[in-house]
Structures are given as structure tokens and as C-alpha cells.
Amino acid sequence: MSTALLTDHYELTMLRAALKSGAAGRRATFEVFARSLPAGRRYGVVAGTGRLLEALADFRFGPDELSLLTSTGVVDAETADWLAGYRFSGEIHGFAEGEPYLPGTPVLVVEGPFAECVLLETLTLSVLNHDSAIAAAGARMVQAAGDRPLIEMGSRRTHEEAAVAAARAAYLVGFDATSNLEAARRWDVPTSGTAAHAFTLIHATERDAFAAQVATLGVGTTLLVDTYDTREGIAAAVAVAGPGLGAIRIDSGDLIAEVRAARAQLDALGATGTRVIVTGDLDEHGIARLAGVPAAGYGVGTSLVTGSGAPTAGFVYKLVEVDGRPVAKTSVGKATRGGRKEVLRRHDADGVAVVDLVVPAGYRPGGGGGRRAAGGLADAVDGLAAAALDGPLPSVLAPGRLGAPGYDRPLLVPLVRAGTPVDPASTGATGLRRAREHHRAAIADLPAHARSVTFGQPCLPVISAVPI
Amino acid sequence: MSTALLTDHYELTMLRAALKSGAAGRRATFEVFARSLPAGRRYGVVAGTGRLLEALADFRFGPDELSLLTSTGVVDAETADWLAGYRFSGEIHGFAEGEPYLPGTPVLVVEGPFAECVLLETLTLSVLNHDSAIAAAGARMVQAAGDRPLIEMGSRRTHEEAAVAAARAAYLVGFDATSNLEAARRWDVPTSGTAAHAFTLIHATERDAFAAQVATLGVGTTLLVDTYDTREGIAAAVAVAGPGLGAIRIDSGDLIAEVRAARAQLDALGATGTRVIVTGDLDEHGIARLAGVPAAGYGVGTSLVTGSGAPTAGFVYKLVEVDGRPVAKTSVGKATRGGRKEVLRRHDADGVAVVDLVVPAGYRPGGGGGRRAAGGLADAVDGLAAAALDGPLPSVLAPGRLGAPGYDRPLLVPLVRAGTPVDPASTGATGLRRAREHHRAAIADLPAHARSVTFGQPCLPVISAVPI
Numbered sequence: 001m002s003t004a005l006l007t008d009h010y011e012l013t014m015l016r017a018a019l020k021s022g023a024a025g026r027r028a029t030f031e032v033f034a035r036s037l038p039a040g041r042r043y044g045v046v047a048g049t050g051r052l053l054e055a056l057a058d059f060r061f062g063p064d065e066l067s068l069l070t071s072t073g074v075v076d077a078e079t080a081d082w083l084a085g086y087r088f089s090g091e092i093h094g095f096a097e098g099e100p101y102l103p104g105t106p107v108l109v110v111e112g113p114f115a116e117c118v119l120l121e122t123l124t125l126s127v128l129n130h131d132s133a134i135a136a137a138g139a140r141m142v143q144a145a146g147d148r149p150l151i152e153m154g155s156r157r158t159h160e161e162a163a164v165a166a167a168r169a170a171y172l173v174g175f176d177a178t179s180n181l182e183a184a185r186r187w188d189v190p191t192s193g194t195a196a197h198a199f200t201l202i203h204a205t206e207r208d209a210f211a212a213q214v215a216t217l218g219v220g221t222t223l224l225v226d227t228y229d230t231r232e233g234i235a236a237a238v239a240v241a242g243p244g245l246g247a248i249r250i251d252s253g254d255l256i257a258e259v260r261a262a263r264a265q266l267d268a269l270g271a272t273g274t275r276v277i278v279t280g281d282l283d284e285h286g287i288a289r290l291a292g293v294p295a296a297g298y299g300v301g302t303s304l305v306t307g308s309g310a311p312t313a314g315f316v317y318k319l320v321e322v323d324g325r326p327v328a329k330t331s332v333g334k335a336t337r338g339g340r341k342e343v344l345r346r347h348d349a350d351g352v353a354v355v356d357l358v359v360p361a362g363y364r365p366g367g368g369g370g371r372r373a374a375g376g377l378a379d380a381v382d383g384l385a386a387a388a389l390d391g392p393l394p395s396v397l398a399p400g401r402l403g404a405p406g407y408d409r410p411l412l413v414p415l416v417r418a419g420t421p422v423d424p425a426s427t428g429a430t431g432l433r434r435a436r437e438h439h440r441a442a443i444a445d446l447p448a449h450a451r452s453v454t455f456g457q458p459c460l461p462v463i464s465a466v467p468i
Numbered sequence: 469m470s471t472a473l474l475t476d477h478y479e480l481t482m483l484r485a486a487l488k489s490g491a492a493g494r495r496a497t498f499e500v501f502a503r504s505l506p507a508g509r510r511y512g513v514v515a516g517t518g519r520l521l522e523a524l525a526d527f528r529f530g531p532d533e534l535s536l537l538t539s540t541g542v543v544d545a546e547t548a549d550w551l552a553g554y555r556f557s558g559e560i561h562g563f564a565e566g567e568p569y570l571p572g573t574p575v576l577v578v579e580g581p582f583a584e585c586v587l588l589e590t591l592t593l594s595v596l597n598h599d600s601a602i603a604a605a606g607a608r609m610v611q612a613a614g615d616r617p618l619i620e621m622g623s624r625r626t627h628e629e630a631a632v633a634a635a636r637a638a639y640l641v642g643f644d645a646t647s648n649l650e651a652a653r654r655w656d657v658p659t660s661g662t663a664a665h666a667f668t669l670i671h672a673t674e675r676d677a678f679a680a681q682v683a684t685l686g687v688g689t690t691l692l693v694d695t696y697d698t699r700e701g702i703a704a705a706v707a708v709a710g711p712g713l714g715a716i717r718i719d720s721g722d723l724i725a726e727v728r729a730a731r732a733q734l735d736a737l738g739a740t741g742t743r744v745i746v747t748g749d750l751d752e753h754g755i756a757r758l759a760g761v762p763a764a765g766y767g768v769g770t771s772l773v774t775g776s777g778a779p780t781a782g783f784v785y786k787l788v789e790v791d792g793r794p795v796a797k798t799s800v801g802k803a804t805r806g807g808r809k810e811v812l813r814r815h816d817a818d819g820v821a822v823v824d825l826v827v828p829a830g831y832r833p834g835g836g837g838g839r840r841a842a843g844g845l846a847d848a849v850d851g852l853a854a855a856a857l858d859g860p861l862p863s864v865l866a867p868g869r870l871g872a873p874g875y876d877r878p879l880l881v882p883l884v885r886a887g888t889p890v891d892p893a894s895t896g897a898t899g900l901r902r903a904r905e906h907h908r909a910a911i912a913d914l915p916a917h918a919r920s921v922t923f924g925q926p927c928l929p930v931i932s933a934v935p936i
Contacts, residue, residue, distance in 0.1 A: 001469075006628040008621065008647040010661030013685060017663070021680030023670045030666070055628070068653045114670050121664075122647075125624035126631055153476065156593035157780040160474040160523070161629035163594055179476040179590075185536045193478030195485070196589075198498070198787040201795040202491045202582050212489030217481060227797045252799035306779045312625040312770060319666040327669040329695045331720035 003055045004065050004086075008122045009074060015115050016079045024115035029321035029340045031106035032094075032128060038136075038310035040455030043446065045139050045439065046107050047169045048131030049097035050431035053421050055123055061086050088116050092416035095343075097431070098135075098172055098439030099411060100446060102356050102462045105343045107315070109412060114322075121317040129313045130162060134169035137284070137308035139443065141300055142174035143451045144287040149297040151192055153179040153279065154305030166305045172435050175300075188429035194249075200227040210240040220246035222277055225262075226253065234262055238269045247275040247296065255280065259293040283308050284453040337466050344408040345445075345460075353445050357408065358464040471523045472533050472554075476590045477542060483583050484547040492583035497789035497808045500562075500576035500596060502569070506604075506778035508923030511914065513607050513907065514575050515637045516599030517565035518899035521889050523591055529554050556584050560884035563811075565899070566603075566640055566907030567879060568914060570824050570930045573811045575783070577880060582790075589785045597781045598630060602637035605752070605776035607911065609768055610642035611919045612755040617765040619660055621647040621747065622773030634773045640903050643768075656897035662717075668695040678708040688714035690745055693730075694721065702730055706737045715743040715764065723748065727761040751776050752921040805934050812876040813913075813928075821913050825876070826932040 018024040037044055061069075061083040069075045075083065090112020101107050108128065110117045141150060152170035155163035155178075167183035176190065183189040195213055203209035210223050219241045225233030225248045237248055248266070250258045259276050266274045275296030282290075283303035290298070303309075318336045319327055326338030340361040348354045414422045425431060443451065450459035486492040505512055529537075529551040537543045543551065558580020569575050576596065578585050609618060620638035623631035623646075635651035644658065651657040663681055671677035678691050687709045693701030693716045705716055716734070718726045727744050734742050743764030750758075751771035758766070771777075786804045787795055794806030808829040816822045882890045893899060911919065918927035 003628070005650040005653055006623070006631065007649050008623055008661055009649055009659040010647065010663055012649070013661055013681075014663050014667045017667065017680045017684035018670065020684050021671065021676070023667075023680065026670055028666075028670060064653070068649065072652060072659065074649070074659065114666075118664075118666060121666075122624050123628055126626065126628035129625050130627035130630070155474070155476055156590050156785075157597050157782075158594065159598040159627060159630035159633055160471070160591055160594035162598070162627035163474065165627055179478065181475050181477055181480070181536065181542070182473040184540060185473055185532070191477040191540065191542065193476055193481055195478055195482050196586075197797045197799070198496075198582075198586060198589075199482045199485065199491075201787045201797060202486065202494055202496060202790055203489065208489070212485045212491065213481075216485035216488050226799045229798070230800075252802045254800075302780060302782075311774045311779045314625075314770075317624075319669045322670055329665045329669060330697070331665070331694045332698075332722075334720045 001058065002060050002062055002065055003058045003123055004061050004119075005068065006055075006123050006126065007119065011119050011121055012069060012074050012079070014118055015082075016075050018115055018118070019079055019082060024113065026114045027323050028112065028114040028117050028319055030110045030117050030121070030317050031320045031341065032108035032110075032124065032315050032317050033106045034101070034103050034314045035316070035334075036103045036314065037458055038307075038314075041136065041140075041310070042450045042452070042456045042459040043100040043102065043136070043139075044132060044313060045135040045173060046095040046099045046101055046128070046132055047097060047135035047172055047435075048127040048165070049094055049108075049415065050427045050435060051131060051165060051168070052124060052127045053415065053427045053431075055127060056088060056120070056416070059086075059088065059120070059123065082115070086116070086119070088112065088120065088416075088419045090116055090416070090419065091414070093412040094415045095411050096413055096438050096442075097426070097435035099442050100139075100450070101411075102458050102460050104462050104464065105356050105358055106341050106412065109340065110317075111340075125315055125317050127165075129315050131165055131169045132313035132315065133307035133311055134166045134305065135173050135439075136313065137310065138170045138175060138304055139173040139439070140284040140308070140453045141287055141298075141304065143443075144284045144291070144453045145298055146291065148295065149176040151175065151177045151179065151297065151299045152301075152304055153193075153299045154301035154303075155180045157302045158305040163305065168432060170304055172432060173439055174436070187432045189432070194222045195224055197224060197227045197251075200224065206233060207236045207240055210237055214241045219244045222247040222249050224249045224251065226250050226258075230258060230262070231265065234265050235269070238266070238271050238274070243270040243272070243274070245271055245274045247277050249277040249279060249299075251280040255282075255286070255290060255295075256293050259290065259295045263294045288453050337464070339466060341466055343411040345411055347407045347409070347445070351407070351445070352447055353460055354447070356411070356460050356462045358462060358466055360466055469526065470528050470530055470533055471526045471591055472529050472551075472587075473536065474523075474591050474594065475587065479587050479589055480537060480542050480547070482586055483550075484543050486583055486586070487547055487550060492581065494582045495791050496580065496582040496585050496787055498578045498585050498589070498785050499574035499788050499809065500578075500592065500783050500785050501574045502571050502782045503784070504571045504782065505926055506775075506782075509604065509778070510918045510920070510924045510927040511568040511570065511604070511607075512600060512781060513603040513641060514563040514567045514569055514596070514600055515565060515603035515640055515903075516595040516633070517562055517576075517883065518895045518903060519599060519633060519636070520592060520595045521883065521895045521899075523595060524556060524588070524884070527554075527556065527588070527591065550583070554584070554587070556580065556588065556884075556887045558584055558884070558887065559882070561880040562883045563879050564881055564906050564910075565894070565903035567910050568607075568918070568927075569879075570926050570928050572930050572932065573824050573826055574809050574880065577808065578785075579808075593783055593785050595633075597783050599633055599637045600781035600783065601775035601779055602634045602773060603641050603907075604781065605778065606638045606643060606772055607641040607907070608752040608776070608921045609755055609766075609772065611911075612752045612759070612921045613766055614759065616763065617644040619643065619645045619647065619765065619767045620769075620772055621661075621767045622769035622771075623648045625770045626773040631773065636900060638772055640900060641907055642904070655900045657900070662690045663692055665692065665695045665719075668692065674701060675704045675708055678705055682709045687712045690715040690717050692717045692719065694718050694726075698726060698730070699733065702733050703737070706734070706739050706742070711737065711739040711742070713739055713742045715745050717745045717747060717767075719748040723750075723754070723758060723763075724761055727758065727763045731762045756921050805932070807934060809934055811879040813879055815875045815877070815913070819875075819913070820915050821928055822915070824879070824928050824930045826930060826934055828934055
């Protein structure tokens with residue numbers, strides 16, 4: 001299916017007018033950034049990049065799309081002709097998928113002819129805003145869960161296609177599995193699941209239901225024990241499956257007390273290896289509260305797929321440069337900073353990230369190569385950037401570490417050149433596995449307080465050495 | 469595309485075990501209901517029904533789906549054979565799409581063999597939970613806007629496919645148009661849009677940009693005037709387009725003050741017919757605050773597509789009856805009420821809805837036909853229901869009114885019989901237009917306080933004459 005109509009009407013009217021005015025061919029740079037993080041969050045997580053590259057390949061205007069656009073009068077014949085040949089020919093740089101980000105730093109940069117780039121605004125933001133919101137919430141749940149496994153099971157609480165993307169985003173940030181089967185087909189995300197309360201209710205007794213499940217799925221299965229009375233449910237579960245039962249699941253009640261009581265009951269029944277899995281409206285705070293009781297794993301639904309209070313990441317897509325000249329709007333409260341930028345994550349002497357530096361693209365401290373900051377602020381900016389950038393660059397990074405003492409890691413990496421993904425392995429199941437690995441390493445490089453799930457401030461300062 | 473894998477893993481393992489235990493063929497009734505409304509909401513809105521019927525037609529397990537399920541070991545060969553022939557053969561009743569609902573009342577009832585019904589849980593809830601959340605938020609915005617038109621423009625803030633469904637849900641509850649082009653293709657939703665700040669920035673001057681837009685879209689277009697200085701922007705807009713300019717759009721600043729100033733400036737320039745359109749992080753409360761200033765229309769994005777603080781409707785899908793016998797779980801805090809139910813919306817002497825009655829299916833007061841409430845509570849339930857239901861039924865309803873004095877309107881209507889939609893016109897663009905009309909009429913029948921956007925209580929009491 002073409003993704004071209006997953007787009008706002010005004011992108012097409014802007015195209016139409018720009019083709020007429022001659023602006024269509026001007027070299028444009030758009031940057032994607034978030035003005036702020038949701039209240040209390042210590043970092044965001046860039047997610048959806050792989051999905052965006054997949055969607056970009058299908059961004060084509062075929063007969064169906066053109067028919068809709070011309071019959072409704074959105075575009076004229078000349079614009080339709082132009083669209084029929086549309087293929088993005090520009091460049092995209094971006095944060096690696098899974099990278100933590102701070103507000104005010106560009107996380108994606110789209111460059112090319114204005115007409116080609118402006119059409120990608122809606123789709124780009126839809127994908128990144130959704131997936132990054134889920135990933136940011138999920139990353140906190142993973143930190144709260146520590147070594148205990150997490151299963152994503154929120155498909156029923158969000159749009160059926162958003163559910164597939166949410167399962168992907170959860171896996172990206174460290175969830176172990178999802179309930180969503182389509183995510184397995186598209187990206188090889190591991191799935192899991194056993195039974196709901198309906199399975200118990202459809203049988204004459206709870207014991208009959210457990211026997212049916214064990215007969216089919218084996219004693220290693222997870223039995224849901226709280227349909228009627230949890231104490232009796234656990235007794236029936238062990239009576240049916242024996243002490244080798246894999247796990248029980250508890251979905252209701254005071255979860256802290258329920259887990260303690262279940263563990264004691266299982267141990268008393270000799271089922272010392274039977275794990276206690278907990279579900280039921282958990283979020284990162286609920287998971288953190290369960291750290292002190294012997295829960296063996298968690299299932300998370302609603303709070304994950306709704307971003308735990310922040311269902312969209314708030315990314316915007318802003319024009320910052322035209323034919324090499326910085327441009328910026330000055331709207332009250334929504335001003336932007338002109339000019340193409342780069343982002344460097346600086347590490348301290350212990351190799352811990354300490355600051356994100358936003359510098360003009362190509363800028364080098366001390367004027368050694370690259371271009372200089374423009375305008376009357378140039379000297380001040382130069383001094384700020386030079387001081388911030390001053391420090392030795394290590395020649396070799398420790399294995400598995402993204403940072404090293406004094407290292408300034410460039411966060412914007414090439415994603416698309418001449419309209420084609422730089423690395424074919426950045427999409428599909430391979431891209432997702434890589435992003436998962438990158439996320440794990442990048443989170444480990446942040447200061448320790450970043451990994452707390454309590455309310456806090458952004459975990460790194462952002463120093464912007466760019467003229468306003 | 470098949471919708472069959474937009475499903476939780478455990479639906480398939482339950483199926484597999486139920487085929488083995490013999491439970492698969494038992495006659496099951498599942499009810500969909502919400503335990504509560506989001507805090508402060510006075511009603512919910514059922515939405516997504518048409519989309520669900522469309523998705524149901526594509527719920528088939530073809531070679532691709534079966535290959536995923538067998539290769540990952542989710543199902544065995546016997547279950548795969550059963551799935552290959554899957555076609556829902558049961559019945560679905562539900563609230564008409566667009567109907568306001570209160571918590572605790574079943575809004576959808578799925579009946580048929582257990583194996584066929586259990587597979588539909590995830591997809592059903594995904595569609596209804598998403599679309600109803602958007603519709604409930606949108607309905608409040610429509611009430612706040614009064615006669616002023618609303619444009620949905622939140623595509624960029626939500627998953628790219630959720631965006632299409634959100635545009636549909638917004639139109640359903642009375643929005644006038646959407647920015648989303650795919651919603652036009654699928655359901656004939658009207659679209660609109662003109663230009664973003666990038667269009668101004670790509671031109672050498674704001675005046676050049678306005679001239680380019682007017683040259684292409686005519687003087688009836690909407691010019692975005694706040695890229696630099698709004699006062700200068702308005703002056704340039706009228707200078708370029710003349711006093712016949714269709715509209716200006718303001719997206720930043722103190723919107724109340726901006727609208728007043730813009731109106732005065734336009735009038736002073738002779739552009740007395742030029743409308744002032746307002747966008748910029750509006751929600752129902754922001755719209756309500758603008759009622760006293762001469763705004764001519766609103767664009768709403770983020771708050772609409774994220775459900776204005778409540779991104780999911782919280783519907784659950786619970787087994788309530790097996791082979792004619794009520795079943796219910798008794799989990800702490802999550803108990804359900806067994807037995808298939810009906811819902812009647814009672815109207816007072818003025819034809820205003822006053823209560824939703826939940827009664828056992830087929831129940832008639834005084835025992836006149838239908839079945840009686842079962843169990844030891846039968847007498848009390850009979851008395852309560854009979855009292856609630858007592859009253860004359862009008863023979864003719866006023867045109868355009870859903871209720872009439874003393875009328876008890878049955879809210880659950882037949883949607884699917886023997887697996888096929890009862891009314892083919894309940895899907896597609898026709899279904900959406902009908903749902904829009906039904907919503908308008910049904911909202912008008914609620915008590916006046918229901919239409920306030922201030923925080924409140926559910927607007928109707930629910931009397932449940934069903935044994936616990």
C-alpha cells in the first residue's frame with residue numbers, strides 16, 4: 001500500500017503553490033525536534049526510524065492516490081504530473097534508533113528540494129511521535145523491572161495498527177516479548193500468551209480449565225489463578241499441574257500482598273520453582289513498587305501503549321535553512337533556531353555522558369575547518385562552542401561502550417543518501433534488533449539518575465552554540 | 469490485508485486448548501463494556517463500529533497467517549486446519565455508532581461458538597477503544613465550539629493509521645473537515661488545508677509567500693499570519709489579497725487577545741468578511757474560552773487525537789453466558805455480571821433521557837413474556853425492573869427525535885447475523901454519514917448538563933436490574 005496519503009492536505013497545497021512560485025526547487029533543510037519532555041521525564045527515546053524508512057520506500061503517488069487528489073481538487077493537473085514522478089532524492093540524518101534525546105536538539109534532519117521534503121512532514125512526525133512516546137514510557141518500565149522480564153500486552157487498548165508499532169517500540173527498549181502476533185510477522189518480535197479469564201469461565205470448573213490448558217500447553221504453562229478465589233485457584237493449579245508448574249498469573253487485587261501470599265502458598269505446596277507473573281494496570285511506578293516482592297515478571301498493557309501519561313512525543317518538523325541561508329520563525333512562544341545543526345554528546349573523565357552540545361553543522365572549534373557561526377553573535381558562540389568542545393578525542397572506545405572519557409559522540413548519523421537508506425539493515429527485523437542493542441548501550445552511558453523512574457529533570461543539559 | 473494477526477497470542481492458545489477440551493463449540497456470549505468514564509466526563513461515545521465490521525470481513529487466516537502461527541509454534545496442525553476455515557458465523561448486537569454511553573452498560577454483544585468469538589476479542593477492543601476515545605473527546609470540542617466549524621488536524625501527533633481513524637471519529641461527532649487525505653479516500657471525509665510556516669520561510673519575504681498562495685489558491689484562501697509579527701502579517705495579507713481575503717490563521721500567542729486584535733485590524737483595513745481561524749494546542753477548554761471573541765473556526769490537533777487526556781476508552785470484552793447459563797468472574801475489584809443483557813434509555817415526560825436501564829435479555833416487566841431474572845434475587849430484581857420500566861410507550865416519535873415522553877429506547881441493535889452485517893450501509897462512507905446523524909440526534913436527547921465541557925458526573929444514572 002502507498003503511504004503517500006497518510007499526509008495533511010496542506011502539504012499538497014503548499015507543493016502546488018511552490019511549483020507555481022518557483023520555491024519548489026530551493027534546497028531546504030527541515031529539522032525534527034521536541035520543544036520539551038513530558039513533565040518529570042529525564043530523557044526521551046527516538047523510535048520509529050526503521051518504520052519511517054520502510055514507509056518512505058512506499059511513499060509513491062499511483063493512480064489511486066492521484067485520482068483522489070485531482071477529483072477532490074486538492075491538486076491541479078500540473079501538480080499531479082509532478083507527483084506521479086515523485087521519489088525522494090534527498091538526504092536524511094538522524095539519531096540512531098533507540099537513542100535517548102533531550103529537548104531542543106534536532107533528532108532528524110531532512111534535506112533536499114523543498115517540494116520533496118515538505119511532503120514528508122506528516123508521515124515523519126506521525127511515525128516518530130507515536131513510536132517515541134511508547135519507547136520513552138517503555139524504557140522507564142524496563143529500568144523499573146530490573147532483571148525481571150516484561151511482556152507487552154496492550155494491543156487491545158490502542159488502535160489496531162498502533163498496537164503493532166507499540167509492540168515493536170516496547171521490544172526496542174528491552175521488553176522481552178509481546179502479545180501481538182502481527183509484530184512477530186513483521187519484525188520477528190517474540191510473542192507469548194496463555195489464557196484469559198474467559199477460558200476458565202467457559203469450562204464447568206476452574207480445575208477443568210487448568211487441566212485443559214496443561215493438556216495442551218504442558219506443565220510449563222502459566223495458569224491464570226484469580227478468576228474466582230486466588231487461594232483456591234493456586235491450590236487447583238498445583239493440584240492439576242503438579243509442583244513443576246511453570247508459572248501462575250495474578251491480574252487483580254493488592255498486587256504486593258497477592259504476590260507475597262502466592263509465593264508462600266506455592267512454596268508450601270512444594271512448587272518452589274513456579275514463578276509468579278503479575279499483570280493488571282501496571283505502569284513504571286507500579287512495577288517499581290513490586291521490586292521488593294518475589295514477582296518473577298510483569299505484563300504491561302494500557303500504560304505502555306498510551307505512553308504512560310504522554311501519548312505523543314511532541315516532535316515538530318521545522319524549516320531551518322534555505323539554499324544555505326538560515327531561516328527561522330519568530331512566532332510568540334514557538335520561535336525556532338535557524339541553520340542546519342549537529343549534536344554531540346560529551347562524556348566526562350569517567351566516560352559518563354554529561355552534556356549534549358548543539359553546534360552549527362560543519363562547525364569546528366577555533367575555526368579549524370568547517371564553517372563559522374554567522375551574525376553578530378559569532379564570537380560569543382565560538383567561545384562557548386570551543387570551550388565546550390575542548391578536550392581530547394579517544395582513539396579507541398571500550399567494547400560495548402558508546403562513550404569514553406572526553407569523547408564527543410556525534411548523534412546525527414546518515415540514514416538516507418540520494419533517497420536510499422544508507423544501510424539496508426536499518427529496517428526490518430535486523431534494524432529492530434540493532435536498535436535494541438543500541439538503546440541498551442546508550443541508556444547505560446547516561447548518568448545514573450537518568451534511570452530513576454521518579455519525577456525528575458532532563459538528565460543532561462543541552463548547550464546550544466547556535467545563534468538565535 | 470488480513471486482520472487476523474492483529475490479535476493477542478493468548479486468543480490462539482485458548483482456541484487450541486478449547487478445541488482439545490471440547491469447549492470450543494459451546495455457545496458463548498461476550499459483552500463489551502467500560503467500568504468507568506475518564507474523570508470528569510459526562511458520557512462516552514461508541515465509535516469504530518463501522519470500522520470493526522469492515523475489519524471483521526477481512527478476519528481470515530490465509531497461508532501467510534498460518535505459516536507464522538505454525539512456524540512459531542503458537543498453534544499445532546489441528547488448530548491451523550480449523551483456522552484455515554475460520555469465518556465468524558455468530559451474531560453481534562451493539563449500540564448504534566455515535567451513541568453516547570454510560571459506564572457499566574454493555575455496548576456490544578458477540579454471540580456464537582466460543583472458539584469463533586474468543587478470537588475477535590483483541591481486534592474488537594482495539595478498534596472500539598481507540599475510536600471511542602477520540603470520539604468522546606471530539607464530541608466535547610464540538611459542543612464547546614457551538615456553531616463555529618472545527619477542523620481536525622492531529623495526524624502528525626499520532627500513529628499514521630490511528631490518524632486516519634481519528635479523522636473519521638472526529639467527523640462522526642461533528643467536526644467539519646480533517647487535514648488527513650487518506651480519510652477522504654476511505655470514507656469521503658471532507659479535507660482542508662492551505663499552508664504552514666515553512667511556506668512563508670521558503671520565500672524571500674512573507675509578502676512573496678502570500679502572493680504565491682493567493683495566485684494558486686485564490687483570495688478565498690486562508691493565510692497564516694504569525695510567522696514573524698502578526699500585526700505585520702495581517703497587513704501584508706490584506707495588502708496582497710485585498711479585503712476579499714477568505715481567512716487568516718493564528719497559531720501562537722495569547723489567542724484571546726490575538727483574535728480580538730486581529731478582528732479589529734481586519735475591520736480597520738476593510739476586510740470585514742475575512743474570518744479569523746485559530747489553531748495552536750486547543751482542547752475543549754481552550755475552545756470554550758474563545759467563545760466570547762470573534763473567532764470564526766478552530767483547528768484542533770494533539771488534544772483530539774490523544775483523547776484529551778483519555779487516550780483509550782477502557783472497554784473490556786467479558787464472557788457472560790455459556791450455553792444459556794450466566795457466568796461471571798469474581799476477581800477482586802474486577803467482578804463481572806453474568807447473563808446476556810439489554811439496555812433501555814428511558815425518557816421523561818419532556819422527552820429527555822433520564823436513565824439507562826440494564827435488564828436481562830428478553831426480560832419483560834411483570835413476567836409478560838421473555839425470561840425472568842434468575843436466582844434468589846429474582847423478586848427484588850423483578851420489582852426494580854418493573855418499576856423502572858413501568859410507563860406508556862409512545863406509538864410515534866417526533867421527527868428527528870430518538871426519544872419521546874416515557875419512551876424506552878433499546879440501545880442494542882442487531883449489527884451482524886450469521887456472520888454478515890445486517891445492513892451493508894453500516895460500513896464505508898454511508899455508514900459514517902449515518903453515524904454522524906445518529907450522534908447529533910442522540911446527543912440532543914441527553915439532559916442539557918451533559919453538553920457542558922466542565923468537569924462533571926456521568927449525565928445519566930444506570931439502573932442495573934440484573935442479579936449480581
